[in-house]
Amino acid sequence: MNQTSSPLRAGVVGAGVFGGYHAGKYASAPGVSFQGVFDPVSDRAGAVSEAHGGKAFDSLQGLIESCDVITVASPAIFHHDAVRRALLADRAVLVEKPLAATLEEARALADLARARGLVLRVGHQERFVFNAMGLFGDLPHAQTLSARRMGVPSARNLDVSVTLDLMIHDIDLVLALAGSAPDRVDAQMDAGRAGLADHIRCRLSFPGGLVAELESSRVAEARDRVMEIGYQGGAHVRVDFIAKTFDSQGGLALNPDFADAPEARDSLGANVAAFLDAVRGSGAGGPAADGEAGWLALETALRIDEAAGARSRI
Template structure:
């Protein structure tokens, strides 16, 4: 592997731009290429950062050492498999795919070639900075609310795969038990999919998790409450309030840490460290992303059945 990695981004939308800027600024990597089916969009992202625009995927792969996939979710698996077939480690924005079967194909293909696959559940970085992932107790209850107004982005997937999946990943990370049931209710919006959803998930341990996500709300809201046997943690991310009644030392000022200020940057750095062999794994592995996807799809099925 070259000392300075050549980074490439598939997808020249908003998230593609975010990722391109990370490759342009991080240590030991340069932005080499941006691929998009619309060459003018690729050029708008790549050229100001010193990269080249591509609309031919094979030529793009020849120009890069590592790949980020920031295209619409419906293309994630197909493009990840193409990157892996070209011998490239890959960072896939969430969700890793839109079916578990496709996600497993990505994981298996990467495993066969010994390539790193990371997934962009960047919220994991913030909870690490908080210290929540180091609490030595199993949770009893989690309540997560994530609301926002319509934005026009990620319209190819539901609010479950777009928004709720972040909190599903957190619940799965906090609990050593597996989920056993999922129930849900929601509303179909302008996207033709579930743009608002509320789900209740029970785990083998008795842990209960309640998720409320919407991208058709009048205003932004983002709160979380996690109850442990010894106390609870309650956070309003927008108001900046933090209440901790557990005996565990959590960082109420976690938002001021470098990682929490730039969770995407920390996540991409973790991917690059794993590629270089400086870290044993990325922040979120393919297998962890598959667990979150599997639970998200179970919730979508529950929503469809409630219909």
């Protein structure tokens, strides 16, 4: 789709927290006409739409017909239906993670987007922070990685495991660095409700030699999001995603001022902008995750939950 001469009409499925964020990004984006929101809870759809100058749609189909590009920010169980219907209508889609609730659904969406030549992107926005630091640049081979992503209790995303809720961000980053799926997954659930993981630890071993140890919790006492990477030759970096700082050793070619870069200050906005550029044909999407990357992140997350004996969703 090439829409360089006329505004892209954009809409959002889901009027939760992230639906509101996406609505705000579209409403303020140049060359975009924000149309509104569809959510089964009409009051919420009305509030988000009104706040950003759009309207509340009575049906998903009505939103799809009125838009060129669509963000799907509903609960994961509804992703497949909304994304599929939008793709079948030849609309480009940005869907929040995870891509879908099951591997079969995720594969079907990735294949459908490819078959129809449509842009499908997944909301793995931490990639843009990584990119701003230079961690996707020409660096030595990563040999070890440890990541800790801890969150405090909240009412968000309790229909899925912490693996699909929080850890999937670090899973996606590890997969992007490794360039392949892990050939071994070991995991342990430390806390959970009715088998649904709230605190999980795992070890991922990759064919290229990278070993990654990840830990995520959504029942922690404080937020903490740190990653450490050890490279061939002894170089090392420690990243604090909350403070947006890093410490490095070994002469790594990283950007010390990355926190001032637009894609680090507003990674969601950077992902939306890259999505719109890809739709217009004016950019390849930068480090954005496509349908294949979304599928692989979901596949790895489900393998982790299975190894830990945990359920992935209610």
